[in-house]
Amino acid sequence: MKIVLVTAEADPFAKTGGLGEVLGSLPAFLHKQGVDVRVIMPKYSTIPEHLQREFKHLAHFDVQVAWRQQYCGLEGMVYQGVHYYFIDNEYYFSRSQVYGEYDDAERFAFFSRAALESLIHIPGFKPDIIHCHDWHTALIPLMLKEFYSREPLYYPIKTVFTIHNLKYQGVFAGEVLSDIVGLSTEYYSEEALEFFGGVNFMKAALLYADRITTVSPTYALEIQNPFYGEQLDGLLRTRSESLSGIINGIDYEAYDPLNDPYIAMPFNNFPLAKEENKKHLQTITGLPIRGDRALLGMVSRLVDQKGVDLLAHVMEEILEQEVQMVILGTGENRYEEMLRYFAAKYPEKLAIRLEFSDKLAHEIYAGADIFLMPSRFEPCGIAQMIAMRYGTIPVVRETGGLKDTVIPYNEITGSGNGFSFVNYNAHEFLFTVQHALRLYKLDKKVWSNLCQTAMESDFSWDRSANAYIEIYESLV
Numbered sequence: 001m002k003i004v005l006v007t008a009e010a011d012p013f014a015k016t017g018g019l020g021e022v023l024g025s026l027p028a029f030l031h032k033q034g035v036d037v038r039v040i041m042p043k044y045s046t047i048p049e050h051l052q053r054e055f056k057h058l059a060h061f062d063v064q065v066a067w068r069q070q071y072c073g074l075e076g077m078v079y080q081g082v083h084y085y086f087i088d089n090e091y092y093f094s095r096s097q098v099y100g101e102y103d104d105a106e107r108f109a110f111f112s113r114a115a116l117e118s119l120i121h122i123p124g125f126k127p128d129i130i131h132c133h134d135w136h137t138a139l140i141p142l143m144l145k146e147f148y149s150r151e152p153l154y155y156p157i158k159t160v161f162t163i164h165n166l167k168y169q170g171v172f173a174g175e176v177l178s179d180i181v182g183l184s185t186e187y188y189s190e191e192a193l194e195f196f197g198g199v200n201f202m203k204a205a206l207l208y209a210d211r212i213t214t215v216s217p218t219y220a221l222e223i224q225n226p227f228y229g230e231q232l233d234g235l236l237r238t239r240s241e242s243l244s245g246i247i248n249g250i251d252y253e254a255y256d257p258l259n260d261p262y263i264a265m266p267f268n269n270f271p272l273a274k275e276e277n278k279k280h281l282q283t284i285t286g287l288p289i290r291g292d293r294a295l296l297g298m299v300s301r302l303v304d305q306k307g308v309d310l311l312a313h314v315m316e317e318i319l320e321q322e323v324q325m326v327i328l329g330t331g332e333n334r335y336e337e338m339l340r341y342f343a344a345k346y347p348e349k350l351a352i353r354l355e356f357s358d359k360l361a362h363e364i365y366a367g368a369d370i371f372l373m374p375s376r377f378e379p380c381g382i383a384q385m386i387a388m389r390y391g392t393i394p395v396v397r398e399t400g401g402l403k404d405t406v407i408p409y410n411e412i413t414g415s416g417n418g419f420s421f422v423n424y425n426a427h428e429f430l431f432t433v434q435h436a437l438r439l440y441k442l443d444k445k446v447w448s449n450l451c452q453t454a455m456e457s458d459f460s461w462d463r464s465a466n467a468y469i470e471i472y473e474s475l476v
Contacts, residue, residue, distance in 0.1 A: 302331025
């Protein structure tokens with residue numbers, strides 16, 4: 001079975017969030033399962049130079065972007081046993097950032113067409129399935145049908161499309177359809193790509209992909225109702241028989257508490273390691289070293305989706321408890337200002353770092369006692385799984401992948417690996433935090449068992465990779 005994954009980002013070449021993290025891990029695990037998997041992504045100028053030096057030029061050819069003919073170079077390298085291919089066009093991809101450019105519609109329409117054209121130039125490889133990820137590649141199932149259906153290489157190919165976050169759909173002005181994508185006006189209808197007067201790239205995949213997946217079973221159900229459906233819930237209900245959810249895994253080598261180079265002490269002895277990593281986190285963030293205080297951690301974008309509005313409503317009440325808190329992330333200015341205010345008011349309780357640091361993120365996962373993730377919605381979520389790997393207990397809202405991975409602690413049976421609340425309500429969040437704090441303070445044995453259960457939870461990629469393989473096998 002031959003699979004090609006097409007993505008806008010993949011770690012370590014480019015990563016802006018969860019998509020890059022997933023596509024940095026999934027290919028290697030598919031490869032370990034014996035799948036001939038290849039990855040195609042843009043050759044951004046921001047790809048680290050030491051990696052670019054290993055790229056080999058394979059071919060160059062023209063790509064049609066509506067009425068334009070654009071140069072495309074194809075370069076490749078093998079990384080962790082997987083063949084990676086890079087679409088080279090400096091006009092589109094020699095930018096300071098991956099997304100957010102004025103011509104993103106043209107950039108990713110070119111990329112989608114170039115990914116299809118490049119298949120001719122990969123020797124000895126004819127894919128059975130093209131697996132597309134998020135809106136940047138969502139035109140591929142439609143382009144395959146419209147532009148390549150009579151080509152012998154292409155017509156047997158099936159497509160899978162994965163929604164990593166339905167909120168980001170690739171919606172552009174209506175003229176993009178003919179002037180950029182090169183499609184006729186028959187596709188500018190509510191039954192096709194038209195979307196409130198514009199063109200919606202993601203609709204192309206939701207309509208024309210053979211199978212649709214998203215990154216957790218609960219999110220697959222949630223997006224079929226209006227609250228989570230981002231105005232595509234009707235279409236998703238129509239395709240419900242082709243839609244399934246597969247929870248993301250985490251890379252157990254990158255997040256290995258026994259061999260993590262970023263943390264102060266490896267977790268060979270859990271109680272001692274947690275104590276030392278907690279002291280280290282308190283020291284580097286300027287908090288007093290207090291072993292008797294629960295240390296709350298948060299690694300997040302500071303936006304509404306992540307529940308920061310809930311945190312803002314009850315921050316004062318949380319900090320009035322016998323706690324300390326470390327928050328790492330960047331986001332909306334109003335939330336950054338809110339955190340600065342509370343950090344100044346409670347300097348011995350709250351430390352903030354308005355940046356992103358992979359090292360500090362690992363130190364928070366390892367050193368905190370409780371991890372806060374009160375998301376409004378969360379397609380999958382990776383941070384809660386990483387936190388549990390280090391025996392840090394998550395407090396989450398029951399949504400998407402958070403509901404699928406965090407089993408709420410049951411005082412009667414002693415089961416569970418975290419704490420959760422149902423309604424998107426600030427005080428329900430506060431009460432759940434207070435419940436966790438009471439257990440942490442009053443029953444060290446129960447808390448230790450909870451930490452052990454969290455660390456033993458299986459979030460490896462093996463199970464998820466096998467679930468994708470089952471979908472692939474159902475199509476070939």
